[in-house]
Amino acid sequence: MKAVYLDNNATTRVDPAAVAAMLPFFTEQFGNASSMHAFGSDVGAALRKGRQQLQALLGAAFDHEIVFTGGGTESDNTAILSALETQGGRNEIVTTAVEHPAVLALCAWLEKSRGTRVHYIGVDARGRLDIEAYRHALSPRTAIASVMWANNETGTLFPVAMLAELAHEAGALFHTDAVQAVGKIPMNLKDTAIDMLSLSGHKFHGPKGIGALYVRRGVRLRPLIRGGHQERGRRAGTENAPGIIGLGVAAELAKEHIEEENTRVRALRDRLEQGLLQRIGNAFVAGDTENRLPNTSNVAFEFIEGEAILLLLNKAGIAASSGSACTSGSLEPSHVLRAMNVPYTAAHGAIRFSFSRENTDADVDHVLEVMPAIIARLREMSPFWDGKNAVQSGFAPTYA
Amino acid sequence: MWEYSEKVQDYFFNPKNAGMLEDASGIGEVGAIACGDALKLMIKVDPEDERITDARFQTFGCGSAIASSSALTEIIIGKTLDEALKITNQDIADFLGGLPPEKMHCSVMGYEALRAAVANYRGEVWEDDHEEGALLCKCFGVDEGMIERAVRNNALTTMEQVAYFTKATGSCGTCVEGVETVLERTNAAMVAEGLLDPALAFVAGGAPVVPAHKQRRSPIAPPQPSSSRMTTVQKIRAIEEVLEELRPALRNDGGDCELVDVEENRVMVRMSGACVNCQLAAVTVQGIQGRLAERLGMPVRVIPVTAGQ
Known part of the structure; x- marks a missing residue:
């Protein structure tokens, strides 16, 4: 049985071309870029190329606006902590209730340990940001607004270009966690007011353990990690040369495939989603279907629980993920679904399918073939289902 | 992925006794869809000797919830009600070759449903109300x-x-x-x-x-018993210091907290401003309690008192 991998928002397979480009930098070209000999200078040239490949993907004005880091989480931490130091006198953060834990856990820690005031902007039932509340929360006390570009669970896109301009009107810096957006939608950072952007290599077929923080020229940055002069003193530590080179190749490939991502991959996602909704009743899509990543679909199935669905999918060779409580060890559905007030009949049965350019029509066919039986089987076992209908009456789906 | 035993997997992938039981003589329902798991246990009882002749379940929940429900029906079929009531959730977990610690509530749900079903058969009012x-x-x-x-x-x-x-x-x-x-x-x-x-x-x-x-999964080291040597005045000073540290965060939210009295390990505080009526006040009190315990090196109980007390 061929495995069907539809969990690309969790991580992706490293593209073989990226692996091939990386390998020599573990063996022959193992030099330290800082060294004063040929071993080092070869590596230095390769690092510059990686930086330029990433610059091109982001549409950044300068290659030195890229600071390589250990991943998305480090980039998020660097951006927010730096802003609190450089924005003298300003000590408030504006962010959203649906951010990744890389931002939320940091904010919670800042609230607790430093008394930082954090404003968490909510979303509506489709996951759309409350722009009025965002505007209202910005003030002369705001050091930084940090808003994700795309939500990892639903794929919902936030209008970050506009949000960045609003932040600037209040004199605040604007950072976006774009870990899920980079490589999936076109970007041209030089035409936006975005000051900082976090990304992670392994979300777009690059290696794990490498990421970057884009820092617009002129924006002051206080390093999170101090030591050497690497990355112009903005991130100390010997460069992860294989990682940077792999990330560069992945960025170039993502740029080449970005149209495919938004046409063929989008069509695969849409066919799966529509196919599931046609074949299975009492199911709906969670998220803003009009402004969404092309690769992500979050479908909530009522009256059954997500972990049970995933276990049966896994047995059928299909990898997906769930925002259900039971899969995470937490006792509640994900904070994203709760912030959206997804009906409680369905919040536990939300399944995320996330595609990449490596997926095929056959993958979609396989899921459409096995999913109706999986859902039917679990519903037969559910006390809230009588064979055709929900046992509980009075439920009115609020989603299209 | 959870590390489920082979038996848990088997009882999830091939559950026994799933579905409706027609003319059940006792039904126990526990949990709710909003909570993420719910179990309806149906039993058929022979009135002659109160023996459970058949049992079925319907479960909304994760893999281990379904496996626990199915295991429960297997365990109780053939037992008298009195024998069945001697079963605990641990018996269900043992039957399945163990459950991950975070999933033990699945076995507790089965145990509670059994009690509810027996009470229902006997015409007793189930205590769950x-x-x-x-x-x-x-x-x-x-x-x-x-x-x-x-x-x-x-x-x-x-x-x-x-x-x-x-x-x-x-x-x-x-x-x-x-x-x-x-x-x-x-x-x-x-x-x-x-x-x-x-x-x-x-x-x-x-x-x-x-x-x-x-919380972390590893056991948390017990606080060092340094405070046994602290005088009451030292304790009060330490408590005031902790409250002073926490005050900026409370004031940020428009609230405040002051020390009222200390009696052995009980610390009476008065919450004021936005802390009064705040739904998270209990969490705040927990936070203060944790910090105090850490500082004093002894377990303390923080008790909010209302104005006038």
Whole structure:
């Protein structure tokens, strides 16, 4: 049985071309870029190329606006902590209730340990940001607004270009966690007011353990990690040369495939989603279907629980993920679904399918073939289902 | 991915006795869809000898919830009601070759459903309408009786275990204090009955600040007993210092907190401003309690008093 991998928002397979480009930098070209000999200078040239490949993907004005880091989480931490130091006198953060834990856990820690005031902007039932509340929360006390570009669970896109301009009107810096957006939608950072952007290599077929923080020229940055002069003193530590080179190749490939991502991959996602909704009743899509990543679909199935669905999918060779409580060890559905007030009949049965350019029509066919039986089987076992209908009456789906 | 035993996987992938039982003589329903798991247990009882001749289940929940429900039906079929009632959640977990600690509440749900079904057959009023005790955890509908039974049956001694076994405290966290009281009281009773080593018994206060489900899994080192040598004046000074550190955060939210009195390990404070009526006040009190315990090196109980007291 061929495995069907539809969990690309969790991580992706490293593209073989990226692996091939990386390998020599573990063996022959193992030099330290800082060294004063040929071993080092070869590596230095390769690092510059990686930086330029990433610059091109982001549409950044300068290659030195890229600071390589250990991943998305480090980039998020660097951006927010730096802003609190450089924005003298300003000590408030504006962010959203649906951010990744890389931002939320940091904010919670800042609230607790430093008394930082954090404003968490909510979303509506489709996951759309409350722009009025965002505007209202910005003030002369705001050091930084940090808003994700795309939500990892639903794929919902936030209008970050506009949000960045609003932040600037209040004199605040604007950072976006774009870990899920980079490589999936076109970007041209030089035409936006975005000051900082976090990304992670392994979300777009690059290696794990490498990421970057884009820092617009002129924006002051206080390093999170101090030591050497690497990355112009903005991130100390010997460069992860294989990682940077792999990330560069992945960025170039993502740029080449970005149209495919938004046409063929989008069509695969849409066919799966529509196919599931046609074949299975009492199911709906969670998220803003009009402004969404092309690769992500979050479908909530009522009256059954997500972990049970995933276990049966896994047995059928299909990898997906769930925002259900039971899969995470937490006792509640994900904070994203709760912030959206997804009906409680369905919040536990939300399944995320996330595609990449490596997926095929056959993958979609396989899921459409096995999913109706999986859902039917679990519903037969559910006390809230009588064979055709929900046992509980009075439920009115609020989603299209 | 959870590490489920082969038997859990088998009972999930090939569940026995799933579905409706026509003309059931007793039905027990526990849990709710909002809570993430629910179980309807149906039993058929031979009135001659009160033997369970058939049992079926319908379960909304994860893999281990379905496996636990199915295992329960296998265990009880052929048993008399009295024999069946001797089963505990641990028997269900053992039957399945064990459950991950975070999933033990699935076995507790089976145990509670069995009690409910037997009560239903016998025409008794099931205690789950909370006559026996207050509904402590409103998020997951857990009352005192269920916590006491889970604590006794499984010799639970930490708040983390209580969350794993009953889910109580696992959501908003406002019931932490109430659950602590029940755990402390039940452990004390178990010690008195010779069922529990006094050294293991839970003592309220000094608990970690984080909600139980977010706590580290490794055991938390007990506070150093340095405060035994502290005088009352030293204690008060230390408490004032801690409150001073926390004050900026409270004031940021428009609230405040002042020390009223100290009696042994009980610290009376007055919450004011926005802290009054704040739904998160209990969490704040927990936070203060944790910090004080850390500073004083002893378990303390922070008790909010109202103005005028």
